[in-house]
Amino acid sequence: MEKQRLAIIGTGEVPTGTYPDRSQWDIIYETCISAVRDAGIDKNDVEAVITVAPQAQPQLTAEISFGKIPEELGLKGCKDSCICNAGGASTSNCLRLAEQLIESGQAKFVLIPHVTVHSTIPLPDLINFFAKAGIDLQWEYPYGTTYNGVIAMMTRRYMHESGTTEEEMASVVVSLRKWATLDPNSIFYGKEVPTIEKVLSSGMVSSPLHKRECNVLADGGAAMVVTSAEIAKQMGCPAAVKLGESTRYFSAFTTTRSTEDVKNGFLQGTNDALNAAGLTKEDIDIWNMYLAYPVGHPMFMETIGLCEPGQAGKMFMEGHTWPGGKLPWATIGDAIGRGHTGSGVSMATYVETARQLMGKADAKQVADVNYIFQNTSGGSGMNFIATVWGRNI
Amino acid sequence: MEMQKPIPVIQPWTKEFWKATKQGKLLVQHCKDCNANIFFPKKVCPKCWSENLTWIESSGKAVVYTYTAMLDMVEPKFMGDLPYVIAMVDLEEGIRMTTRIVNCNQDDIKIGMNVEVVFEEVSPECSLPVFQPADESLRLASPDQGDDTAVAAEPEKGMSPENYQTILYEIGGICGGECTITLNRPDKYNAINRQMAAELIDAFRRVRNEPSIGVVVLAGAGGKAFCTGGDLEIFPSLAEHQNSLNWLSHEGLDVQRAITSCEKVVICKINGHCLAGGLEIALACDLIYARESAKMGTTEINMGILPGWGGTARLPRSMPIFRAREIIFSGRKDYTAKEMYDMGLLTRVFKDEDFESEFEKVVKNIAAKKPIALRMGKEVMARSADGCDMETALAVERNGIQWLTxxxxxxxxxxxxxxxxxxxxxxxxxxxxxxxxxx
Structure with missing residues (x-):
């Protein structure tokens, strides 16, 4: 029997931001019900719930781990429930688990939710979590490193090696925010897009990283309903189908990670995913990148040969990656543009991939989209999961 | 007491490494079977899974691979170290470490710079290997001067108007007899962060050395706000009790004191929002003029706290107490300047269209007075207003004037x-x- 391809057929999402009256469970209700309705199935058709692990929220994690979502939503057909944690790469792994259940015939429809509410986490807990996540407690943390600091060091090295200017680095933020302002679920929806000068005039956090080159923590959530491409086709509904996938693991910590390994992983992982899909990079209509901070974007772009080495900064500066550009890039604006929802930005990126392929991306909709490349990554960049998605033709 | 900084979480197989740091030695784990040098140290060799591991002593010489100056948004326990430099360095033994670069000016650090190890004590059990420039001319202190591991570039060192980042300091301007200090973070509504607090303290101390200046104008840049108080970025650090107290008693008290103890007449120019800590800074000034459309208030109670930079002390001393209480208890941020004036606060309010010209006239007039008389007037009235008895107040006045004469x-x-x-x-x-x- 031919391998069943995975298809996303329904999505639900709430605006990212701080809404004190919106509880974690409000978001779960709203996103899951929207996703099930968008898929056009009955709630009792959901046969499994595989949830993206929320970060820094142990109580919620415990509730979801021990099966509260199917009960809360009254999913009478649900046969099993679990949670999956690989940081920012969690959603990719939820999709793979769902794929297994569907492939083996144990479930037809799987619900994949995510929720993060940073704003109600006690501040000391939040600071403490992000100061230690992906940072080694023996060899890194005692020096006073932070996520921003670690990325700042990567950024300085990248700029040094590639000759990329600080204006070009800032233009990555400009590009991401140009997409974000079109996105009703972004914290920057409808907000003025900062100029390069404005990005660079924001305070220096960890040199050379300015405040506007860092992420804003926010609350958010989304859900997807997935099934097989075959069933999606029978249902006659628009769907995003996973055509290829490849992954690379690098290291848990940035100190022990070589840039060469990362670049090789980017290149090989991308090529493997494209080969599995029977496509080349020229076939890709949208590069839906989830790299959290600006530096990964130009590094990835030039590593896989979408421009000459050292020229990626210019690609962002000249507008090729903007809405209407020849290389639509990170169309929710990555974490910089969306607002950082812990493990949720990868979920939001998959939702966007699905909506673009379903023709449901509204103001962000790129014309004539057939193929999308999307990546995810966990921790401080421990791995690279490359996927290629297409329409259900 | 200073907050406890994290010490390395030591594993049984890394005890040897940390023990050596107490003797000033940097060890590198070495596999006797495959000859690999290993970092981070492991229980077995990550290349060949051999357990035949040993330690070799590093030369301590390394090259900077990359680095960052940490300036903001760090954990409360590291706030006191800001600014500090984190780096990755490549040791001669072929391993890469995360560390700090110490004992040098941040601007002198470059990728490719040669550095050498020194040790910073963090606990009785271990010292942290950190690195200083190999080039002795780049070091702030020679290695035999004891504290050779001091963190690079203290904020106060070399602070001057030319390198202020958050305020502007200008001598002259309206009539040449005044100094203008402008809170200059307009995109942040001129909110006060630690840098601004340090610069304000420096600026108000600096202007004391200008004998020809009698008046200091304190203003906010950008027209949207005079100042909206403490920057929200500060707040994560205030989750720690000690940091919170320090923000109030170090930065907060020192800024107030720098203004009130500055011998110049400090004139506050309120143009736009003047809220929370911003209003409290205004209250430390000698005269307060506001644009009619300016909005004012103290919002701290909305967070369950109270004004902490002198608000509860100075508002009731500046206006009828029943009105001061309303301002603090209501948490309103929409008191208009006119309302505040009617309630008894503020020196004067001018119509928006006349504000700049009227304010200029006031400054011109006062700045034309003899600085020595303004200085004595400020001091005499401050002592009098502090609540001494009438006879004492009159004696202070009498003797002050006699001294002036x-x-x-x-x-x-x-x-x-x-x-x-x-x-x-x-x-x-x-x-x-x-x-x-x-x-």
Whole structure:
């Protein structure tokens, strides 16, 4: 029997931001019900719930781990429930688990939710979590490193090696925010897009990283309903189908990670995913990148040969990656543009991939989209999961 | 007591490494079977899974691979170290470490710079290997001077108006006799962060050394706000009790004191929002002029706390107490300048369209007075307003004026008076007329 391809057929999402009256469970209700309705199935058709692990929220994690979502939503057909944690790469792994259940015939429809509410986490807990996540407690943390600091060091090295200017680095933020302002679920929806000068005039956090080159923590959530491409086709509904996938693991910590390994992983992982899909990079209509901070974007772009080495900064500066550009890039604006929802930005990126392929991306909709490349990554960049998605033709 | 910084979480197989740091030695784990040098140290060799592991002593020499100056948004326990430099360095033994670069000016650090190890004690069990420039001329102190691991570039070192990042400091301007200090973070509504607090303290201390200046104007850049108080970025650090207390008693108290103990007459110019800590800074000034459309208030109670930079002390001393209480308890941020004036606060409110010109007139007039008289006036009135008894207040006044009268400045005038009393009387009349609003 031919391998069943995975298809996303329904999505639900709430605006990212701080809404004190919106509880974690409000978001779960709203996103899951929207996703099930968008898929056009009955709630009792959901046969499994595989949830993206929320970060820094142990109580919620415990509730979801021990099966509260199917009960809360009254999913009478649900046969099993679990949670999956690989940081920012969690959603990719939820999709793979769902794929297994569907492939083996144990479930037809799987619900994949995510929720993060940073704003109600006690501040000391939040600071403490992000100061230690992906940072080694023996060899890194005692020096006073932070996520921003670690990325700042990567950024300085990248700029040094590639000759990329600080204006070009800032233009990555400009590009991401140009997409974000079109996105009703972004914290920057409808907000003025900062100029390069404005990005660079924001305070220096960890040199050379300015405040506007860092992420804003926010609350958010989304859900997807997935099934097989075959069933999606029978249902006659628009769907995003996973055509290829490849992954690379690098290291848990940035100190022990070589840039060469990362670049090789980017290149090989991308090529493997494209080969599995029977496509080349020229076939890709949208590069839906989830790299959290600006530096990964130009590094990835030039590593896989979408421009000459050292020229990626210019690609962002000249507008090729903007809405209407020849290389639509990170169309929710990555974490910089969306607002950082812990493990949720990868979920939001998959939702966007699905909506673009379903023709449901509204103001962000790129014309004539057939193929999308999307990546995810966990921790401080421990791995690279490359996927290629297409329409259900 | 300073907050406890994290110490390395030591594993059984890394005890040897940390023990050596106490003897000033940097060890590198080495696999005797495959000859690999290993970092981070492991229980078995990550290349060949051999357990035949040993330690070799590193030369301590390394090259900077990359680095960052940490300036903001760090854990509360590291706030006191800001700014500090984190780096990755490549050791001669072929391993890469995360560390700090110490004992040098941040601007001198470059990728590729040669560095060498020194040790910073963090606990009785271990010291952290950190690195200083190999080039001794780049070090802030020689290695034998004890504290050779001091963190690079203290914020106060070399602080001057030319390198202020958050305020502007300008001598002259309206009439040449004043200094203007402008809170200059307009995109943040001129909110006060640690840098701004440090720079304000420096600026108000600096202006004391300008004998010809009698007036300091304290203003906010951008027209949207004078100041909206403490920057929200500060708040994560205030989750720690000690940091919170320090923000109030170090930065907060020092900024207030820098203003109130500055011998110049400090005139606050409120143009836009003046809220929370911003209003409290205004209250430390000697005169407060506001644009009619300015909005004011103290919002701290909305967070369950209270104004902590002098608000509860100065508001009730600046206006009828029943009105001061309303301002603090209501948490309103929409009191108009006119309302505040009617309630008894503020020196004066001017119509928006007239504000700049009217404010200029006030500054011009006061700045034309003798700095020595303004200085004495500020001090005499401050002591009097602090609540001493009437006789004491009158004695302070009497003696203050007597001192002024015999100051060289005034004696020079007296010499003229003795020589030609009529001429001086005429001059004095002209001065009096110039000081009136209606001429």
């Amino acid at each position: 015999y100051s060289p400045d005034i004696q020079a005038v007296m010499d003229q008076f003795r020589a030609s009393p009529d001429k001086l009387t005429q001059q004095q009349k002209q001065q009096n007329i110039r000081s009136d609003v209606k001429k």
